[in-house]
Amino acid sequence: MTKTLRLLIGFLIVQIGFSQEEPSALSLQEAIHYALENNRTALNAARDIEAAKQKKWETTATGLPQINASVDYQNFLKQQVQVIPAEFFGGNPGEFQEVVFGTKQSVNATATLSQKIFDGSYLVALQSAKVFLEISKNAKTKTDLEVRKSVIDAYGNVLLAEESVEILNRNIDVLEKNLFETTKIYENGLGEEENVEQLQITLSGVKSSLNNTNRLKTLAYQMLNITLGLDVYKQLELTDDLETLAENNRSLALLEVENNPETSIDYIIAANDTKAKELLVKLEKSKALPTFNTFINGGYSAFENDFTFFNSDQKWFGSSLFGVSLNIPIFSSGMRSAATQRAQINLEKSVDDLTETAQRIKLQIASAKSDYQFAIEDYENKKQNLALAERIETKNQTKFFEGIGSSFELRQAQTQLYTAQQELLQAMLDVINSKAALETILNTPIK
Numbered sequence: 094m095t096k097t098l099r100l101l102i103g104f105l106i107v108q109i110g111f112s113q114e115e116p117s118a119l120s121l122q123e124a125i126h127y128a129l130e131n132n133r134t135a136l137n138a139a140r141d142i143e144a145a146k147q148k149k150w151e152t153t154a155t156g157l158p159q160i161n162a163s164v165d166y167q168n169f170l171k172q173q174v175q176v177i178p179a180e181f182f183g184g185n186p187g188e189f190q191e192v193v194f195g196t197k198q199s200v201n202a203t204a205t206l207s208q209k210i211f212d213g214s215y216l217v218a219l220q221s222a223k224v225f226l227e228i229s230k231n232a233k234t235k236t237d238l239e240v241r242k243s244v245i246d247a248y249g250n251v252l253l254a255e256e257s258v259e260i261l262n263r264n265i266d267v268l269e270k271n272l273f274e275t276t277k278i279y280e281n282g283l284g285e286e287e288n289v290e291q292l293q294i295t296l297s298g299v300k301s302s303l304n305n306t307n308r309l310k311t312l313a314y315q316m317l318n319i320t321l322g323l324d325v326y327k328q329l330e331l332t333d334d335l336e337t338l339a340e341n342n343r344s345l346a347l348l349e350v351e352n353n354p355e356t357s358i359d360y361i362i363a364a365n366d367t368k369a370k371e372l373l374v375k376l377e378k379s380k381a382l383p384t385f386n387t388f389i390n391g392g393y394s395a396f397e398n399d400f401t402f403f404n405s406d407q408k409w410f411g412s413s414l415f416g417v418s419l420n421i422p423i424f425s426s427g428m429r430s431a432a433t434q435r436a437q438i439n440l441e442k443s444v445d446d447l448t449e450t451a452q453r454i455k456l457q458i459a460s461a462k463s464d465y466q467f468a469i470e471d472y473e474n475k476k477q478n479l480a481l482a483e484r485i486e487t488k489n490q491t492k493f494f495e496g497i498g499s500s501f502e503l504r505q506a507q508t509q510l511y512t513a514q515q516e517l518l519q520a521m522l523d524v525i526n527s528k529a530a531l532e533t534i535l536n537t538p539i540k
Contacts, residue, residue: 115323115327116329117328117329117330118329118330118331118332119321119329119330119331119332120331120332120333121244121245121248121331121333121338123332124244124248124317124321124331125241125244125245127321127322128240128241128243128244128320128321128322129237129240129241131321131322131323132240132320132321132322133322134236134239134240135233135236135237135240135322136322138229138232138233138236138237139233141229141232141233142226142229142230142233144229145222145225145226145228145229145230146226148222148225148226149222149223149225149226151222152218152219152221152222153219153222155209155215155218156209156212156215156219157208158206158207158208159206159207159208160204160205160206160207161204161205161207162202162203162204162205163202163203164200164201164202165200165201165202166198166199166200167198167199167200167201168197168198168400169197169198172193172195172197173193174191174192174193175191175192175193175194176189176190176191176192177189177190177192178190195396196396196397196398197397197398197399198396198397198398198399198400198402199394199395199396199397200394200395200402201392201393201394202392202393202394203390203391203392204390204391204392205388205389205390206388206389206390207386207387207388208386208387208388209384209385209386210385210386210387210417211382211383211384211385212384212385212386213378213379213380213382213384214376214379214380216379217372217375217376217379218376220372220375221369221372221376224365224368224369224372225369227365228362228365228366228369231358231361231362231365232362234358234536235358235359235362238358238533238536239533240320241529241533242529242530242533243320244317244320244321245525245526245529246526246529247313247316247317247320248317248331248333249335249338249522249525249526250313250316250317250522251310251313251314251317251331252331252333252334252335252338252522253313253335253518253519253521253522254306254309254310254313255310255331255335256334256335256518257306257310257515257518258303258306258307258310260514260515260518261299261302261303261306262303264299264507264511264514265296265299265300265303268292268295268296268299268507269296271292271490272289272292272293272296274494275288275289275292275500276289285500287500288493288500290500291500291501291503291504292500292503292504294504295504295507295508299511314329317329335518335521335522335525336521338521338525339472339520339521339522339524339525342524342525342528343469343472343524344528345469347462347465347528347531347532347535347537348462348465348466350535350537352455352458352459352462354450354451354452354454354455354458355451356535356536357454357458357534357535357536358536359450359454359534360447360450360451360454363446363447363450364447366443366446366447367440367443367444367446367447370436370439370440370442370443371440373436373439373440374433374436374437374440376436377429377432377433377435377436378433380422380429380432381422381429382422383419383420383421383422384418384419384420385417385418385419385420386417386418387415387416387417387418388415388416388417388418389413389414389415389416390413390414391411391412391413391414392411392412392413393409393410393411393412394409394410394412395407395408395409395410454534457534458531458534458535461527461530461531461534462531464527464530464531465524465527465528465530465531467527468520468523468524468526468527468528469524471520471523472517472520472521472523472524474520475513475516475517475519475520476517476520478513478516478517479510479513479514479516479517481513482506482509482510482512482513482514483510483513485506485509485510486503486506486507486509486510488506489502489503489505489506489507490503490506
């Protein structure tokens with residue numbers, strides 16, 4: 094009983110330990126770090142690197158000594174009969190004697206050691222395996238950059254939804270208070286029914302927006318969970334707020350970074366592709382070189398009519414062989430030349446693609462910088478617009494309740510305020526996302 098209890102407690106401790114591995118509250122940086130370790134796409138990219146390392150060793154091992162063994166057992170269900178002239182055995186000329194050569198059963202066990210001495214394609218394969226590993230590592234870097242950007246987008250969308258819900262709830266509280274007061278004024282015969290109806294229309298629209306935003310908030314959390322590599326229904330708390338992130342992501346120094354496409358991961362990947370095409374040219378040329386291999390083997394054979402191969406007195410006959418193989422390509426009717434020219438054409442195409450990639454990345458960097466600068470400027474503009482919209486709405490509300498302003502003017506001012514609120518939230522998100530997009534192109538956050 095005591096042993097069972099200890100096992101049960103140990104199991105519960107392990108389960109609690111595993112459950113604590115998944116976070117319940119995350120800042121943006123914590124979310125990025127967690128996603129880079131647990132996002133399924135990032136995990137697969139890391140596995141690709143491990144697979145490339147194994148492929149590199151697999152290629153290397155083909156040029157190292159290889160040992161293979163084989164055991165062959167043969168049992169003739171019916172042995173083949175040969176006929177030879179009977180006179181060999183003292184018979185009459187012109188007659189033939191039926192004979193059977195060999196035993197009915199045999200076992201042959203051999204082991205062979207082989208070694209490449211020279212093979213041009215093997216040398217190229219070693220270089221290709223190294224390039225393949227670099228490609229896998231660069232693909233992981235690009236994946237991490239994309240995962241980071243996706244986390245920032247998803248995290249920002251959740252904060253946008255949260256802030257929107259909070260603002261809409263405050264607006265509803267103010268509208269309900271205004272509607273209550275306006276209704277009382279109308280019931281006392283001091284106002285018009287249209288004033289009440291205008292506020293009802295505004296309140297209904299804001300409530301509808303709140304319901305839709307709540308649904309979007311749920312979806313935003315689920316998208317964030319998927320991006321992080323968590324269960325889609327995992328409950329999360331975000332510790333950062335949208336305004337703080339927007340302020341922290343305003344970095345004019347980033348706009349002064351040199352537009353150097355060679356630091357971009359897309360350029361590095363394209364350069365790797367060009368290097369791979371160069372190796373293909375070398376591979377085709379290497380096929381015109383001779384190959385030289387050597388081997389040595391040894392084995393034992395036994396022959397019997399009955400299966401007695403495991404008996405201690407069984408006779409085994411040993412044999413051994415050493416050999417070399419030299420293969421010299423002489424004439425291929427132009428096949429190797431055509432293959433080499435085709436590889437050279439693909440290399441020239443790859444060089445042109447690399448040049449075009451560099452130009453395209455320069456344009457992308459310039460465009461991303463422009464978008465980021467506009468996002469910062471638009472953020473400042475939207476903050477000023479919101480302050481103006483708040484003052485206008487406050488003035489119109491005062492005028493309305495003093496009886497010198499219309500309900501239509503109040504509703505127009507309220508609508509303008511609500512629009513300014515949402516535009517500011519979106520401007521904050523644009524600052525965060527546009528900076529992430531620029532950093533992704535520049536390959537600055539992950540080296």
